[in-house]
Amino acid sequence: MCRITQEPIDVRALEAKVAGASNGAVLTFVGQVRNHSRQREVAYLEYNAYIPMAEKQMRKIAAEAKARWGVDVAIEHRIGRIELQEASVVICVGSPHRAEAFEACRYCIDTLKETVPIWKKEVCPDGAFWIEGEDAIQAQP
Amino acid sequence: MPTAGGLSNSLTGGKEIGCTAVQLFTGSPRQWHHPPLDPEVAAKFRQTQAETGIAVAVAHDSYLINLAAPDPDILDRSRKAFRRELDRSEMLGLPWVVTHMGAHLDSGEEAGIALLIESTRAILEETEGMQVGIAMETTAGQGTGLGYRFEQIARVLEGAGAHPRLGVCLDTCHIFVAGYDIRDEESYQKTFAEFDRLIGLDRLKVIHANDAKKPLGSRVDRHEHLGEGEIGIETFRLLVTDPRLKNIPIIIETPDSETMHAVNLAKLKRLAAGGSLGMRVTVRFFGHYSDFSPDGMEVSVPGGATVASLSAILAEKDGRLAGIERHCRAAVNEEYVAPDAVLQEGDEVAFIPPMSGG
Numbered sequence: 001m002c003r004i005t006q007e008p009i010d011v012r013a014l015e016a017k018v019a020g021a022s023n024g025a026v027l028t029f030v031g032q033v034r035n036h037s038r039q040r041e042v043a044y045l046e047y048n049a050y051i052p053m054a055e056k057q058m059r060k061i062a063a064e065a066k067a068r069w070g071v072d073v074a075i076e077h078r079i080g081r082i083e084l085q086e087a088s089v090v091i092c093v094g095s096p097h098r099a100e101a102f103e104a105c106r107y108c109i110d111t112l113k114e115t116v117p118i119w120k121k122e123v124c125p126d127g128a129f130w131i132e133g134e135d136a137i138q139a140q141p
Numbered sequence: 142m143p144t145a146g147g148l149s150n151s152l153t154g155g156k157e158i159g160c161t162a163v164q165l166f167t168g169s170p171r172q173w174h175h176p177p178l179d180p181e182v183a184a185k186f187r188q189t190q191a192e193t194g195i196a197v198a199v200a201h202d203s204y205l206i207n208l209a210a211p212d213p214d215i216l217d218r219s220r221k222a223f224r225r226e227l228d229r230s231e232m233l234g235l236p237w238v239v240t241h242m243g244a245h246l247d248s249g250e251e252a253g254i255a256l257l258i259e260s261t262r263a264i265l266e267e268t269e270g271m272q273v274g275i276a277m278e279t280t281a282g283q284g285t286g287l288g289y290r291f292e293q294i295a296r297v298l299e300g301a302g303a304h305p306r307l308g309v310c311l312d313t314c315h316i317f318v319a320g321y322d323i324r325d326e327e328s329y330q331k332t333f334a335e336f337d338r339l340i341g342l343d344r345l346k347v348i349h350a351n352d353a354k355k356p357l358g359s360r361v362d363r364h365e366h367l368g369e370g371e372i373g374i375e376t377f378r379l380l381v382t383d384p385r386l387k388n389i390p391i392i393i394e395t396p397d398s399e400t401m402h403a404v405n406l407a408k409l410k411r412l413a414a415g416g417s418l419g420m421r422v423t424v425r426f427f428g429h430y431s432d433f434s435p436d437g438m439e440v441s442v443p444g445g446a447t448v449a450s451l452s453a454i455l456a457e458k459d460g461r462l463a464g465i466e467r468h469c470r471a472a473v474n475e476e477y478v479a480p481d482a483v484l485q486e487g488d489e490v491a492f493i494p495p496m497s498g499g
Contacts, residue, residue: 047498050427112499
């Protein structure tokens with residue numbers, strides 16, 4: 001239900017994993033690559049992860065959401081080179097009712113950004129930058 | 142030590158890696174019958190021991206022998222085979238044959254211990270006048286195996302008349318998985334005090350120093366390299382610096398003997414000399430740090446090193462890594478830890494800069 005992948009994410013397939021018959025709501029969040037960041041034009045992104053730990057942390061998030069809201073969660077995060085408008089992360093939440101789904105989904109993406117060891121490198125026309133929290137650090141060519 | 146090519150090769154092999162004590166099988170451990178020991182082989186062994194200066198060599202008996210077997214035929218074969226073990230060791234001049242006490246095989250602990258006492262008495266009587274003694278080994282308590290409680294060993298000792306040729310071999314892995322904690326000084330002292338009270342430290346003749354793959358009380362016997370298992374290196378430091386044990390041979394029975402006995406022996410020697418053990422840890426870098434070291438690195442750190450002291454070592458190696466501990470959180474074996482977390486041999490330490498997933 002939670003994994004890091006090199007391939008484009010199949011959103012419908014991920015939704016199907018949480019679309020059990022007892023769930024009245026299936027909510028999907030898609031994070032996609034945008035064309036600008038920090039007043040710079042972005043050409044594409046390169047994501048890196050500490051894969052085993054990242055998957056472990058993603059499973060923890062899903063388990064916590066299940067414990068708090070009783071929802072089913074599936075998360076996939078893509079790594080490697082990702083083009084503009086392609087999905088970097090997809091979170092699917094299946095829940096008997098919509099309110100819990102919205103709350104849980106918000107929790108999952110917010111927590112993922114804080115605890116899951118994944119980093120993006122923004123590749124811009126004038127160079128590449130590692131994004132580390134608020135910092136953008138020039139990457140070595 | 143391996144005896145391939147001749148019994149005395151256990152001594153020369155031991156000498157090569159720096160042993161002062163060795164343990165060997167004097168016959169194939171999975172066979173009942175062995176041709177009698179050739180006196181020339183015995184003479185060569187004694188001569189080799191003198192030449193190599195190996196202070197103590199002890200034997201371990203065959204795995205087939207069960208001196209508590211409820212089946213009279215098996216019991217008889219076991220007693221005869223054990224008698225031959227003693228004969229061979231006597232010829233070789235070995236002071237002790239280490240034996241797992243036996244298994245009652247569902248005849249019950251009482252019946253098993255009664256048979257063990259009877260077997261031990263009979264064998265001692267039959268071999269009266271010999272020098273070689275029987276060292277009953279503490280066991281892990283797998284299945285119906287006896288000897289996993291000090292009380293059981295004490296009963297056999299007492300039942301056999303506390304004979305001077307009866308001793309005990311303490312195996313650190315076995316007692317630990319049998320439920321005796323020895324992981325820190327307090328538990329180590331408590332366990333040895335109990336051994337002394339029930340059995341007597343004067344009966345302790347051989348020590349098997351093995352770490353354990355399985356947890357305390359699991360009663361599953363799987364040996365691990367020293368300091369890399371559930372017991373941890375501190376116990377072995379206590380063992381080799383314990384003044385009460387300084388004249389007792391320590392035998393290592395860990396996996397991959399050909400390559401790793403030398404490594405484990407070196408650890409014991411360093412601990413005995415009061416040195417702290419250097420450890421190897423793997424360090425991984427992410428974010429912009431991965432540009433400096435994309436594949437991570439292996440680093441040697443002193444025993445007791447923490448994430449913080451590792452950071453200082455890294456800064457010395459590569460100035461660009463200075464301050465990494467302030468910019469990053471640390472994870473050890475894929476779990477977040479505080480900077481004062483103590484590292485263990487083989488740990489994977491990851492420095493996690495502020496993340497940007499999503």
